[in-house]
Amino acid sequence: MTKHFSKKIIISLLITLTLGYFLLRQTDYKNILLLFTKINYNYVIISFIFYFLLTLIRTLRIKLLLRSRIRIKDLFATVLTNNLVINILPFRIGELSLPILLKKYSEVPKKEGFLLLLYLRTIDMLVILFFLLFVVLFLSGNIIQLKSISYILIFTLLLFIITLLFKGDVILSRLKNFSSKKRDSKIFNKIFIYTDSLLPIYKFYKDTIGKTLVLSALIFTTLIFAFGFILNAYPIDLTYLEVLTISLIIIVTTSLPINGIAGIGILELGISSFLTSFGIEKNLSIGIAFNYHLIYLMFIIFFGSLSFLYLHNKE
Secondary structure, eight states: OOHHHHHHHHHHHHHHHHHHHHHHTTSOHHHHHHGGGTOOHHHHHHHHHHHHHHHHHHHHHHHHHTTTOSOHHHHHHHHHHHHHHHHHSGGGGGGGHHHHHHHHHHOOOHHHHHHHHHHHHHHHHHHHHHHHHHHHHHHSTTOHHHHHHHHHHHHHHHHHHHHHHHHHHHHHHHHHHHHHTTTTSHHHHHHHHHHHHHHHHHHHHHTTHHHHHHHHHHHHHHHHHHHHHHHHTSSOOOOHHHHHHHHHHHHHHHTOSSOOGGGTTHHHHHHHHHHHHTTOOHHHHHHHHHHHHHHHHHHHHHHHHHHHHHHHHHO
């Protein structure tokens, strides 16, 4: 284990312990366990069905970008295993498991796997920003400053991402041409080799942007439904817009590069804060946040572990 990774583990542990302690001091852990008896498990089952559906769509998205080189069953297990690692390791380090898993179990070159991961996360960020823009339009109300800041930030990010997606090959080509003139330098020579190898793969991905965007929009719509049904399983009354807002908060907080162990702490803080702002009593809000995360983690760990065992035995 490297020193860099050890530091991340320590920081994540501190985040989890600090936020966990702060939140648990404001509630009784018995309330978290008691909520298991008050949940409408029909909604939980429906939520899990949506989760499997979005996993299938994620699988189809990767299959599209890899030109159908992998059997759907193996790729589905790979996606579930990848999701397990992402949700357990701190600082989103688990994201890097996708190219590693694709290389190990499907013989996809690591370089292609890393570019695939970068491309997918860029598309995901674009879709999340569109959903956030929708929420800002409806929730910022008459707070002009919030609207202005949110619009400027979101539109800047959207413009940057769209430029990368649709003009990334132009940027890479110019970088390649510039570095080719300075190949006597080791740094520019490496840049030339890197851009030269990336361009063909990038151009293929560019041809699939339309289909990838549609699948990504379906993924996040399905994810919102999955989160929404779990939230509706609790004895609280939320509007559709409030459910959408909290679902987006869950998506954003679980995507943060700085996080606690298994996301514990920051996710609970985000969910409980918004539930409280929507009029739910603080003690209940914190209990729901922890209870929700426990259910989600148990589900992820169980099916992720089964998928890993399937891939390992298949090897």
